[in-house]
Amino acid sequence: MVKKECIAMILAGGQGSRLGILTQKLAKPAVPFGGKYRIIDFVLSNCQNSGIDTVGVLTQYQPLTLNSYIGIGSAWDLDRKNGGVFLLPPYVKKKGGEWYKGTANAIFQNIEFIDSYAPEYLLILSGDHIYKMDYSKMLDFHKSKGADVTIAVIRVPWSEASRFGILNVDDEDRIYEFEEKPKKPKSNLASMGIYVFNWKLLKAYLQEDEQDANSSHDFGKDINPKMLKDNCKMYAYQFEGYWKDVGTVESLWQANMDLLEDAPQLDLYDTDWPIYSVNPNQPPQYLSPKAKVSRSLISEGCVVNGTVVHSVIFSGVYIGEDTVIIDSIIMPNARIGKDVKINKAIICEGVEVADGCCITSENSNIRCEQYHVDETGICVIGSNVELSNALKECVLSSREREFKSRDFETLKAMLLRLGGLPT
Amino acid sequence: MVKKECIAMILAGGQGSRLGILTQKLAKPAVPFGGKYRIIDFVLSNCQNSGIDTVGVLTQYQPLTLNSYIGIGSAWDLDRKNGGVFLLPPYVKKKGGEWYKGTANAIFQNIEFIDSYAPEYLLILSGDHIYKMDYSKMLDFHKSKGADVTIAVIRVPWSEASRFGILNVDDEDRIYEFEEKPKKPKSNLASMGIYVFNWKLLKAYLQEDEQDANSSHDFGKDINPKMLKDNCKMYAYQFEGYWKDVGTVESLWQANMDLLEDAPQLDLYDTDWPIYSVNPNQPPQYLSPKAKVSRSLISEGCVVNGTVVHSVIFSGVYIGEDTVIIDSIIMPNARIGKDVKINKAIICEGVEVADGCCITSENSNIRCEQYHVDETGICVIGSNVELSNALKECVLSSREREFKSRDFETLKAMLLRLGGLPT
Amino acid sequence: MNINAMGIINLADKNKILKGLTVHRPLAAVPFGCRYRIIDFVLSSMVNSGIKNIGIFVERKSRSLIDHLYSGKDWDLDRKRDGLFIFQCNSSENGYGGFFKYLCENLDYLYKSKQEYVVIAEGNIICNLNFAEILDHHTKLNADITVVYKKYNSNVSGVVITELSDNGKVIDMLDLERILEPKAGRLFSRNLDKKAAGIYVISKSLLIDLAQICVAKGYYDFVKDGLIKNLSKLNVYAYRYDGYLVNIDSIKNYYRYNMDLLNQDIWKSLFFEPGLIYTKIQDGPPTKYMKNSDVKDSLIANACIIDGVVENSILFRRVKVHKGALIKNSIIMQKTEIEQNAIVENVILDKEVKVTKGKKLIGEKNYPLVVGKGTVI
Amino acid sequence: MNINAMGIINLADKNKILKGLTVHRPLAAVPFGCRYRIIDFVLSSMVNSGIKNIGIFVERKSRSLIDHLYSGKDWDLDRKRDGLFIFQCNSSENGYGGFFKYLCENLDYLYKSKQEYVVIAEGNIICNLNFAEILDHHTKLNADITVVYKKYNSNVSGVVITELSDNGKVIDMLDLERILEPKAGRLFSRNLDKKAAGIYVISKSLLIDLAQICVAKGYYDFVKDGLIKNLSKLNVYAYRYDGYLVNIDSIKNYYRYNMDLLNQDIWKSLFFEPGLIYTKIQDGPPTKYMKNSDVKDSLIANACIIDGVVENSILFRRVKVHKGALIKNSIIMQKTEIEQNAIVENVILDKEVKVTKGKKLIGEKNYPLVVGKGTVI
Numbered sequence A, B: 001m002v003k004k005e006c007i008a009m010i011l012a013g014g015q016g017s018r019l020g021i022l023t024q025k026l027a028k029p030a031v032p033f034g035g036k037y038r039i040i041d042f043v044l045s046n047c048q049n050s051g052i053d054t055v056g057v058l059t060q061y062q063p064l065t066l067n068s069y070i071g072i073g074s075a076w077d078l079d080r081k082n083g084g085v086f087l088l089p090p091y092v093k094k095k096g097g098e099w100y101k102g103t104a105n106a107i108f109q110n111i112e113f114i115d116s117y118a119p120e121y122l123l124i125l126s127g128d129h130i131y132k133m134d135y136s137k138m139l140d141f142h143k144s145k146g147a148d149v150t151i152a153v154i155r156v157p158w159s160e161a162s163r164f165g166i167l168n169v170d171d172e173d174r175i176y177e178f179e180e181k182p183k184k185p186k187s188n189l190a191s192m193g194i195y196v197f198n199w200k201l202l203k204a205y206l207q208e209d210e211q212d213a214n215s216s217h218d219f220g221k222d223i224n225p226k227m228l229k230d231n232c233k234m235y236a237y238q239f240e241g242y243w244k245d246v247g248t249v250e251s252l253w254q255a256n257m258d259l260l261e262d263a264p265q266l267d268l269y270d271t272d273w274p275i276y277s278v279n280p281n282q283p284p285q286y287l288s289p290k291a292k293v294s295r296s297l298i299s300e301g302c303v304v305n306g307t308v309v310h311s312v313i314f315s316g317v318y319i320g321e322d323t324v325i326i327d328s329i330i331m332p333n334a335r336i337g338k339d340v341k342i343n344k345a346i347i348c349e350g351v352e353v354a355d356g357c358c359i360t361s362e363n364s365n366i367r368c369e370q371y372h373v374d375e376t377g378i379c380v381i382g383s384n385v386e387l388s389n390a391l392k393e394c395v396l397s398s399r400e401r402e403f404k405s406r407d408f409e410t411l412k413a414m415l416l417r418l419g420g421l422p423t
Numbered sequence C, D: 001m002n003i004n005a006m007g008i009i010n011l012a013d014k015n016k017i018l019k020g021l022t023v024h025r026p027l028a029a030v031p032f033g034c035r036y037r038i039i040d041f042v043l044s045s046m047v048n049s050g051i052k053n054i055g056i057f058v059e060r061k062s063r064s065l066i067d068h069l070y071s072g073k074d075w076d077l078d079r080k081r082d083g084l085f086i087f088q089c090n091s092s093e094n095g096y097g098g099f100f101k102y103l104c105e106n107l108d109y110l111y112k113s114k115q116e117y118v119v120i121a122e123g124n125i126i127c128n129l130n131f132a133e134i135l136d137h138h139t140k141l142n143a144d145i146t147v148v149y150k151k152y153n154s155n156v157s158g159v160v161i162t163e164l165s166d167n168g169k170v171i172d173m174l175d176l177e178r179i180l181e182p183k184a185g186r187l188f189s190r191n192l193d194k195k196a197a198g199i200y201v202i203s204k205s206l207l208i209d210l211a212q213i214c215v216a217k218g219y220y221d222f223v224k225d226g227l228i229k230n231l232s233k234l235n236v237y238a239y240r241y242d243g244y245l246v247n248i249d250s251i252k253n254y255y256r257y258n259m260d261l262l263n264q265d266i267w268k269s270l271f272f273e274p275g276l277i278y279t280k281i282q283d284g285p286p287t288k289y290m291k292n293s294d295v296k297d298s299l300i301a302n303a304c305i306i307d308g309v310v311e312n313s314i315l316f317r318r319v320k321v322h323k324g325a326l327i328k329n330s331i332i333m334q335k336t337e338i339e340q341n342a343i344v345e346n347v348i349l350d351k352e353v354k355v356t357k358g359k360k361l362i363g364e365k366n367y368p369l370v371v372g373k374g375t376v377i
Helices: A017-023 A040-049 A064-070 A103-108 A111-115 A135-145 A158-163 A199-211 A219-229 A249-258 A389-395 A398-405 A408-417 B017-023 B040-049 B064-070 B103-108 B111-115 B135-145 B158-163 B199-211 B219-229 B249-258 B389-395 B398-405 B408-417 C039-048 C063-069 C099-105 C107-112 C131-140 C204-217 C222-230 C251-260 C264-272 D039-048 D063-069 D099-105 D107-112 D131-140 D204-217 D222-230 D251-260 D264-272
Strands: A006-011 A054-058 A084-088 A121-126 A129-131 A149-155 A165-169 A175-180 A189-198 A234-238 A243-245 A285-287 A292-294 A296-298 A307-309 A324-326 A341-343 A345-347 A371-373 A379-381 B006-011 B054-058 B084-088 B121-126 B129-131 B149-155 B165-169 B175-180 B189-198 B234-238 B243-245 B285-287 B292-294 B296-298 B307-309 B324-326 B341-343 B345-347 B371-373 B379-381 C005-010 C053-059 C083-089 C117-122 C125-127 C145-151 C159-164 C170-175 C194-203 C236-240 C245-247 C287-289 C294-296 C298-300 C309-311 C326-328 C343-345 C347-349 C360-362 C369-371 D005-010 D053-059 D083-089 D117-122 D125-127 D145-151 D159-164 D170-175 D194-203 D236-240 D245-247 D287-289 D294-296 D298-300 D309-311 D326-328 D343-345 D347-349 D360-362 D369-371
Touching: A006 A040, A006 A103, A017 A249, A017 A379, A040 A054, A040 A064, A040 A121, A040 A129, A064 A084, A064 B084, A084 B064, A103 A111, A103 A121, A103 A199, A103 A219, A111 A199, A121 A135, A121 A199, A129 A189, A135 A149, A135 A189, A135 A234, A149 A219, A165 A234, A175 A219, A175 A234, A189 A199, A189 A219, A189 A234, A199 A219, A219 A234, A243 A249, A249 A345, A292 A296, A292 C294, A296 A307, A341 A345, B006 B040, B006 B103, B017 B249, B017 B379, B040 B054, B040 B064, B040 B121, B040 B129, B064 B084, B103 B111, B103 B121, B103 B199, B103 B219, B111 B199, B121 B135, B121 B199, B135 B149, B135 B189, B135 B234, B149 B219, B165 B234, B175 B219, B175 B234, B189 B199, B189 B219, B189 B234, B199 B219, B219 B234, B243 B249, B249 B345, B292 B296, B292 D294, B296 B307, B341 B345, C005 C039, C005 C131, C039 C053, C039 C063, C039 C117, C039 C125, C053 C063, C053 C099, C063 C083, C083 C099, C099 C107, C099 C204, C099 C222, C107 C204, C117 C131, C117 C204, C125 C194, C131 C145, C131 C194, C131 C236, C145 C159, C170 C222, C170 C236, C194 C204, C194 C222, C194 C245, C204 C222, C245 C251, C251 C347, C294 C298, C298 C309, C343 C347, C360 C369, D005 D039, D005 D131, D039 D053, D039 D063, D039 D117, D039 D125, D053 D063, D053 D099, D063 D083, D083 D099, D099 D107, D099 D204, D099 D222, D107 D204, D117 D131, D117 D204, D125 D194, D131 D145, D131 D194, D131 D236, D145 D159, D170 D222, D170 D236, D194 D204, D194 D222, D194 D245, D204 D222, D245 D251, D251 D347, D294 D298, D298 D309, D343 D347, D360 D369
Parallel strands: A006 A054, A006 A121, A054 A084, A149 A234, A292 A307, A307 A324, A324 A341, A345 A379, B006 B054, B006 B121, B054 B084, B149 B234, B292 B307, B307 B324, B324 B341, B345 B379, C005 C053, C005 C117, C053 C083, C145 C236, C294 C309, C309 C326, C326 C343, C343 C360, C347 C369, D005 D053, D005 D117, D053 D083, D145 D236, D294 D309, D309 D326, D326 D343, D343 D360, D347 D369
Antiparallel strands: A121 A189, A129 A243, A149 A189, A165 A175, A165 A189, A285 C298, A296 C287, A371 A379, B121 B189, B129 B243, B149 B189, B165 B175, B165 B189, B285 D298, B296 D287, B371 B379, C117 C194, C125 C245, C145 C194, C159 C170, C159 C194, D117 D194, D125 D245, D145 D194, D159 D170, D159 D194
8 A cells, every 4th residue: 555644533433422312323423414414524524625535434333324425435535546535343353353442442443454554643533523624734733843742722712611621731832731621721722632643652552551451542531641641742733713513412503503604604615625525416495485594504405385594404305384494403304394383403314294393492291202302492303203293292382382373473573583584 | 215126235244264364364255366356256246247236245354455345336336326335344323332143143233224225135145155146037036936035056966965054945946944964965955055035024033033042143043944944935046057165275275276277167258247356456467588377367467487387376476587386376466586386375465485485285394373284285374474584494394395306307297297388 | 127228319410509508518518407407307317217328429519518427427327337428429521410420430339239229319308207118118019119209289399290090100290390480381280289209219220220221321310311201111109208398499498498497396296206317416515595585486506695585586506696686587507696786587697697786687588688608797 | 745737638739640550549549568558657647746637638539538538537537626637629620720729729727727837748658757856846947848858879859959058958949850851961960869758847827828829820839839939038947857758659669669568677667666557447357378378578468368379479458369379579459369370470469350260470570560450360
């Protein structure tokens, strides 16, 4: 094989349990995002746009969708003759098989793969962040500092700093301390979970770590602190721009809503740094004479007969007449009947919502495995469910009946508050 | 997804431990074969040529080479929009991960994948057989018999029948008995390990089998006998032609040698039933003024300066001057120095044999992890070894020294016996 | 899903001109329906019918067509055996040319193809149909040639079947286009309501025979020379197709058939049944509807940004509609931009047109205004 | 591995004729070296140098070339951005045509390409070189144009650099091919040993300028009109390349350069260093050497079956050599068959030739016999 200066490994094996029913049958990186994408599109597109053409994707949890989605990487132009995308599930060796025990162990189990490219540098990435980043600049920084390790950081509001892993650095950006969720943070530089390592050095640490029975085999908890202790040259590379870890229902919902701003921080329409994804083959979207749509993203194959305000609608969704959808995310191929009300909800792929249903956070009496309301009031309805008329009854709580009975004027007022319809 | 009448599942997860060092870093289906192929090429090409365009490959043991070899199946024209090749490693589900426990369990764990195509029939194939077979004819047979299960069988010599799983059938080819390696076989119809199942029925049996704590979750041992007991309609489909299970070093070696016949039973040059494989990018082979080659297969990228008789030489092999190779298989990118003697050996990928080495079955004093002589006298040298001059000493046993000291006339006589050189 | 026929799309004989839209491209490559080109419909129909070997014969100006089709990958036609073959043909120096000539220049292709039958389709057809059924009809009747036609309620123009026997045999056909306006006279009092759809089934061997005989006599046209002149000698049968199928041969009907897509029934039957219509894959985000957007009764491709009013219109990819702009009854192609308070009505804007602030462009419904590629207004 | 240059392979100006071998194909598509076509060497060199955007300008007869290149996949040029672009050009009706004209007809392509420099190569070059080094040389010297040349021990023909300043600036160049035989006179007593290799580096903006000015004056040739006529006005520098590089422009040297590959040093440097040479992938089993095979000093492609004697020859894919047949000093192209006891010596057999039992074909080493595609002897 051809030697590569830098190859990337994407950690995509986590279950993403905080996403609940969203990741029941799906690895987190495969969760749909932004009306057309899956979460992993961002990191794969970043690799392509940064000129990194050899990428390993470490999978473990429910990888089928991810595997067939990624294929050989054609969608991201990563189907290259030398290099390309490689799916790396855990496997059985001569001595038996072992699941990935932690982020560091996942890399450890693939030392042979990495060595086959004899890279100088290894870039470790997460498969579940939404951002645009030029990794080649981070690599340049790493080289110019003569660093052993470079960790990408982003400034977070001081008030939130105690929720992150905080890095304390000197004037030269050299890291002298890690603090995990410090009560009194000394800095507001939060780790983004993006690392550049000198591969030879990392390999030695991984091999040592593997022998340590007390280790959790994690970069953040074990490898990096050990390196710092050993006085390795560790630097922080400051990233500026939009970055979001979409590990919770609330952050996933918020990151979708962020795209609906007039001039969102994350610009999907910028052709200089395109976000690639697998293109479904769908006809153009059809907005009927009764459709009302504003402040929304809508994708191909949709049919809109109702009202959509401040929402993200994925491809192939059908929306019936007199239906109102507000502050919501409707994932591919869902079918929303007539006279349905949906407010602040995430409706997963292929869900069928019967006529007249009402889905909002105020429902407390719902008894359905595939229905969940998170602490911030976002309703999530899991994949391939039929919200039939029978279920609809239980979906309607007393407050919802009230909502439903509100007259048109009330609804209009509510819509106007949310950005206004051009009525 | 589009519904498919029949999809195929290829069992490619076995370790193939009887192949010893050949499968140390490689799943059995990925072992090189026939100067250019890997074993799995045959079953994948059969699928393509039979019009079966949706194929799952169940991997588990050392799948990296297999994964990057198969990719999305372009080499076999199986990179289709609806269907194609899918690599199916074991994975972690909501309840945790589980390795494949047996052939039937491997299919059980992928019920969801199969169901997504809603097939009428499921074709179960092995990834380690060398043959050409039109599965569409077997499927036609299955349909015309109105069978629940059809098992492909081949007539073996009566003398060998007791080494196989034998099927006893009535005049209508309906199976009434299985006998595993019977001492007194009633028939010489041996199971080829190729099955057509009605998917709905099989699914029920798999689900039942999964609950059975005493089951080994194997088709041959558990599922099929259970079905026979339940009086399912099971038929034997008789295959005629070349078929070889290359599960042992001896059978692998023999199957390679079979290709060197003047008119081999398995014709690789037949363009109506091509065997596809991933094509390495290598320049043409070069035979120097001193080269002597007969009764051999040689592939692109080779440089031959010595004598090659009755051998299979894969791509990118270098053979030095005054070297003689007889009855052997030299796998890709091996480098054989000057004045080397190799007789009845399998040299794995990337092995470097230094000048003057002698490799034959008569060596008993070799102390090298990567060297093994099987009971039939075939020497196997494992991948990426350097047989340096130091090692060469131990490679030379006393008998070999004798062989080496034989004069040219003796060697010539030996070569003539083997098919003769045109000298 | 294998059928015993290859497909040939003939872009040579009927390279009709659609004003400005065909200056830079053959008719088959004219954009249609938000994200397609005209050829996508016949090509996808063939693929969905199980045809895996398709040859396209095209004359000049074929660059945009070749860019569009590329390796055939998007139609699943990038195959080791069979697949997509494009033949770029040129009329001879003295101007003689035509389908049969091009066929004879590429007989190799026909001989090497293993299929027994050929489905020939012209390149101006919008449809989504199953050719396998037509092939079945053809082989069951043991026909020499099968002509697909549509029955209309009134007289039509183009190639028509004028006499049909009770068992469906074609006795006579006419090409009405060869008669100039005004189309009057006794002929036009006859029943001219069975329009040939531009789809024919024929055995490969007969096609080769006809092509060679015609070329040797100096004739090149399949319909006029190969079919109509031989009606008495051959068993030609008709196949009536009742689904949606139209032939684009003027700006007027190009406009009309685009607008047909706003009918949800046509939208559904044309894009989903019996199969999907494939086209060249292009990356792009979803369409963004801004605060002031008001879009009704329209088909919109991905990657548009809309802050204005759109009614009864067709918007291709990456169209930008600014605040206060109004688009009505129009077809707006890729990357066109309508600036603030500009108004367009009953127009067809080709790719990369820019209508600047406050400008007005208003055509007539039966005479839509066509603005060429890249124009700034 | 990204470099700031696009590549253009110019097959328009120098479409040299190699007797029978170029009847059906442009020179660049002539088979070479067992499994390649001539264009593979320059194309692979560009790809291995990191050039990811390559345009090929070709005149007519381009079908076999397009079939060969297909989507560019085999050269890793099937890309979403950049990749491979093929421009099929035609001279105008009154016969005027040439590289600059074709460039001007496709200026869009140049404008849309993001690279600053252009590496121009002719299509008859066999080499394996690193264009990145030439580009470095070009930018370091701040040159307008860089001309790659090879130094020979004696006078050569073709385009030569006749005057070179000490710092490597080109003062004068001549195209000796424009002088007919006999090449005699005072001129030929000068040092004519620096042959231009057919590889040039130029900035995109200058290339566009030169092309437009030349076309506006009615000139079309890059070397004659763009380069030589402007030597006094531009900073033209020379880059001396000492590796293996040859230009194929006659049957005689086509034969000779094929035979060059039998030299193990040339084989190694041409196929492996600095990168691999890519070509269209074709499936096929290994070559089978039968009982009576005796093959020496030869290059053999895959999928041959050899039961005869082969010496000092080049065999392409799927050649069959039967028992008792003898092949010596010859080039045998794809699917050709040499039957029992037939003898061929000093010949070039095109694809699918058959030499039947016992026939003899013997040419001269300096005048090899050429047999056209599909001939049966």
